[in-house]
Amino acid sequence: MKKGLFSFFSEQKAEIFEQTIEHLWLTLMALTIAIAISLPVGIMMTRRIKLAKPILGIVNVIQTIPSLALLGFMIPLLGIGTVPAITALFLYALLPIIRNTYTGIIETDPGIKEAARGMGMTDFQSLIQVELPLALPTIFAGIKTATVINVGVATLTALIGAGGLGVFIFRGIALNNVNMILAGAIPAALMALMFDFFLGLIQQQIKKRRKLIVIAALVILVLMLGTITWNKLDFSGNSFKAGFPSEFIHREDGYQGLKKLYHLDLDVMEMDIGLMYDAIHNKKVDLVSGFSTDGRIGAFDLVVLDDDKHYFPPYHAAPLVRKQLIDTYPEVMDALNKIAGQINNPQMAALNYMADDAQLSPGEIAVAFLESMDLKTKYHPDGNADLIIGSKNFTENFILAEMFKILIENYTTLNVDLKMGFGGTKLVFDALRNGDIDIYPEYTGTGLLVLLPEEDRDTIIMYDREAVYEYVRKEFRERYDIHWLSPLGFNNTHTMVMRREHAERLGINTISELADYLQKQ
Amino acid sequence: MIDVLNLTKEYNGRPVVDRISFHVPEGKTFVLLGTSGSGKTTTLKMLNGLIQPTSGKILINDKDISNVNQESLRKNIGYVIQSIGLFPHMTVKENISVVPKLLKWHPDAIKERVRFLLKLLNLETVDTESYPAQLSGGQQQRVGLARALAADPPIVLMDEPFGALDPITRTDIRNEFKKLEEIINKTIVLVTHDVTEAWELGDTICLMDDGKIMQKGSPKELTWKAENAFVSDFLRPHQWQLEIMTVAVKDVAPFSDKEISLDPDTSLFNAIHTLESEGKKTLSLHLHQAFLDYKTSFIKREL
Numbered sequence: 001m002k003k004g005l006f007s008f009f010s011e012q013k014a015e016i017f018e019q020t021i022e023h024l025w026l027t028l029m030a031l032t033i034a035i036a037i038s039l040p041v042g043i044m045m046t047r048r049i050k051l052a053k054p055i056l057g058i059v060n061v062i063q064t065i066p067s068l069a070l071l072g073f074m075i076p077l078l079g080i081g082t083v084p085a086i087t088a089l090f091l092y093a094l095l096p097i098i099r100n101t102y103t104g105i106i107e108t109d110p111g112i113k114e115a116a117r118g119m120g121m122t123d124f125q126s127l128i129q130v131e132l133p134l135a136l137p138t139i140f141a142g143i144k145t146a147t148v149i150n151v152g153v154a155t156l157t158a159l160i161g162a163g164g165l166g167v168f169i170f171r172g173i174a175l176n177n178v179n180m181i182l183a184g185a186i187p188a189a190l191m192a193l194m195f196d197f198f199l200g201l202i203q204q205q206i207k208k209r210r211k212l213i214v215i216a217a218l219v220i221l222v223l224m225l226g227t228i229t230w231n232k233l234d235f236s237g238n239s240f241k242a243g244f245p246s247e248f249i250h251r252e253d254g255y256q257g258l259k260k261l262y263h264l265d266l267d268v269m270e271m272d273i274g275l276m277y278d279a280i281h282n283k284k285v286d287l288v289s290g291f292s293t294d295g296r297i298g299a300f301d302l303v304v305l306d307d308d309k310h311y312f313p314p315y316h317a318a319p320l321v322r323k324q325l326i327d328t329y330p331e332v333m334d335a336l337n338k339i340a341g342q343i344n345n346p347q348m349a350a351l352n353y354m355a356d357d358a359q360l361s362p363g364e365i366a367v368a369f370l371e372s373m374d375l376k377t378k379y380h381p382d383g384n385a386d387l388i389i390g391s392k393n394f395t396e397n398f399i400l401a402e403m404f405k406i407l408i409e410n411y412t413t414l415n416v417d418l419k420m421g422f423g424g425t426k427l428v429f430d431a432l433r434n435g436d437i438d439i440y441p442e443y444t445g446t447g448l449l450v451l452l453p454e455e456d457r458d459t460i461i462m463y464d465r466e467a468v469y470e471y472v473r474k475e476f477r478e479r480y481d482i483h484w485l486s487p488l489g490f491n492n493t494h495t496m497v498m499r500r501e502h503a504e505r506l507g508i509n510t511i512s513e514l515a516d517y518l519q520k521q
Numbered sequence: 522m523i524d525v526l527n528l529t530k531e532y533n534g535r536p537v538v539d540r541i542s543f544h545v546p547e548g549k550t551f552v553l554l555g556t557s558g559s560g561k562t563t564t565l566k567m568l569n570g571l572i573q574p575t576s577g578k579i580l581i582n583d584k585d586i587s588n589v590n591q592e593s594l595r596k597n598i599g600y601v602i603q604s605i606g607l608f609p610h611m612t613v614k615e616n617i618s619v620v621p622k623l624l625k626w627h628p629d630a631i632k633e634r635v636r637f638l639l640k641l642l643n644l645e646t647v648d649t650e651s652y653p654a655q656l657s658g659g660q661q662q663r664v665g666l667a668r669a670l671a672a673d674p675p676i677v678l679m680d681e682p683f684g685a686l687d688p689i690t691r692t693d694i695r696n697e698f699k700k701l702e703e704i705i706n707k708t709i710v711l712v713t714h715d716v717t718e719a720w721e722l723g724d725t726i727c728l729m730d731d732g733k734i735m736q737k738g739s740p741k742e743l744t745w746k747a748e749n750a751f752v753s754d755f756l757r758p759h760q761w762q763l764e765i766m767t768v769a770v771k772d773v774a775p776f777s778d779k780e781i782s783l784d785p786d787t788s789l790f791n792a793i794h795t796l797e798s799e800g801k802k803t804l805s806l807h808l809h810q811a812f813l814d815y816k817t818s819f820i821k822r823e824l
Contacts, residue, residue: 115606117571119620120596133610
């Protein structure tokens with residue numbers, strides 16, 4: 001950690017504040033809608049007891065859906081951004097409020113309910129004057145639970161481009177930057193604690209000054225929501241939006257350098273790498289950072305903008321292996337070299353497309369490809385693993401890791417385990433250095449720009465495409481005792497991607513033309 | 522005032538109240554007495570429509586209550602329950618004001634009425650802004666009574682109204698209750714399982730068992746003329762006490778050779794109680810003797 005937490009916070013305070021407000025807004029908006037719907041539903045259930053069980057059953061089921069899965073379900077229905085995020089949060093807030101409204105009212109002392117009816121109150125009068133006021137502390141406890149849950153789940157909505165404090169957390173995980181993770185986690189935790197404390201306070205007080213507190217709480221809620229919503233309304237009319245994953249936004253070889261070189265001024269929305277293509281396809285954004293071997297570029301009729309200033313360095317994929325492993329099992333190298341230089345860009349794009357569109361598993365795709373190369377794929381040893389292959393968390397890396405496994409198992413006597421889906425480059429690389437894994441597929445550009453220390457980088461060579469591989473090979477061996485095996489052939493570099501129809505309409509073919517177009521606006 | 526005709530309530534085909542009929546005259550106290558499960562509370566709750574009868578009729582002032590709006594029926598019938606059922610989130614004042622507010626009384630009238638009832642029920646020392654939880658059991662019971670009387674209903678239904686109290690408080694409140702003018706003119710239907718309470722408060726007692734009326738009549742009639750074995754078995758443990766409760770000093774005076782300087786209308790039970798507490802043992806024994814003579818002659822006359 002080069003910088004202290006405190007200085008990181010003070011540098012980033014504007015964005016931390018902005019994301020905190022966004023987080024608050026998402027939480028409160030979802031909560032308001034949840035209260036507006038749950039209260040009547042909960043009350044109605046006490047009057048139609050037969051409906052109570054099925055309704056509670058449904059909201060219970062919703063509650064058990066893992067939050068990431070629920071966010072995933074939202075995308076095909078509502079796309080990305082705040083609407084699906086608020087919808088998901090709203091669904092999570094339903095159970096505690098509905099359940100507590102229902103039980104709070106149902107469990108009113110029967111003697112008191114009898115007294116209310118015996119006094120001649122109508123059902124409605126009994127509800128308003130007796131049952132609801134008595135259930136209020138329970139209802140409030142439900143609202144408190146829902147709020148705290150929402151503050152927590154709202155950190156995940158960053159994954160579908162809704163912003164919030166999760167932005168820092170996921171960016172931090174991707175960049176292995178603890179300060180950045182804390183910049184999201186600490187305000188989120190504080191927010192949850194504060195809600196818990198203040199709502200707890202209200203819950204205690206509510207036994208007495210019911211009307212006053214309920215009205216005050218409603219007024220505060222509406223005021224907060226109103227203020228934030230008003231500030232969020234974008235009157236600028238700048239409609240050209242870009243969607244980048246957090247790692248790309250902050251990486252040296254990502255948006256930061258691109259912005260400087262091309263004088264690009266983009267309205268950037270942070271989003272999960274898996275969602276970008278859906279987002280651009282559904283016109284939620286107009287530009288995404290793609291990868292040249294991505295199968296969806298062709299599938300969604302997208303177009304790659306020409307990197308006319310040669311900004312993006314080469315990203316040749318190659319197996320990254322611990323030296324110890326090669327010393328112990330030199331035969332691994334021969335096995336993996338069977339596909340060295342054998343996969344070109346269109347081939348890799350086609351393989352990726354099979355996973356993204358044809359819904360084949362990475363293992364099936366690896367087998368299909370190796371068979372087309374007349375390589376052995378059938379042997380599956382069992383028993384304890386001799387080595388472990390890791391991968392990052394995206395399709396291409398999965399497929400390559402599967403290929404490595406099949407090759408080693410068929411051309412050596414070794415057993416292989418897979419440990420897939422590390423959440424970021426640093427994480428998987430550290431696992432390799434620590435010996436948790438022995439091999440994973442890496443890209444030369446990433447090796448140069450992410451894994452070597454900033455001050456030692458020879459960034460001049462990054463535009464000399466062939467020299468990069470030789471450079472990282474030498475540096476990694478000396479520095480980390482880690483070997484780059486022969487590249488597989490394809491160059492999966494970053495690209496800027498637009499919808500074909502959109503790019504043609506605006507007459508944009510290169511990144512420079514895009515920068516010009518945006519400046520004119 | 523209240524006429525009940527062939528009233529029946531069945532749950533799953535089993536009658537819990539079985540074709541009962543009775544009449545409660547205006548201004549009188551009618552006691553439904555019985556063990557739990559005898560149907561007495563179900564009967565009471567049918568009177569204000571909290572439970573709908575399976576068959577039979579209830580007439581109040583000759584009007585069938587099934588044709589009347591249930592809420593307005595209940596607003597005009599006071600209701601006191603065993604669990605008291607004060608609204609815990611309302612102050613003493615708000616609790617008492619519930620029915621007048623439902624009846625849309627003028628706020629000044631409500632205020633005046635609350636003050637009057639608090640005074641009547643010896644609750645002047647209670648802070649009207651306090652909540653039920655801050656009151657003693659006896660005070661809560663009085664507030665519950667005040668709430669039932671708040672709109673000055675002609676009829677008051679009471680379900681074990683003193684059931685939640687300890688025996689001493691219970692006797693005290695019962696004695697106060699009997700003397701309340703506000704109560705004396707009202708038509709009251711009271712449910713209890715306490716024989717002494719029934720004898721003290723009831724003008725008419727209706728002893729129920731298994732949904733049926735075993736006997737109804739004045740305390741005196743039930744004490745001295747049990748109509749069946751159930752009634753005499755039920756009353757046997759209390760027989761002695763009930764007898765001296767239903768006999769007045771003037772009744773036994775002819776059997777005494779001494780002048781008795783007590784209110785001739787007071788019950789023997791109260792008279793003996795007073796004498797004992799004043800330490801006048803001899804006089805008390807003398808009254809006992811006179812009562813035995815009275816009873817002997819009574820039984821001879823019956824035979």
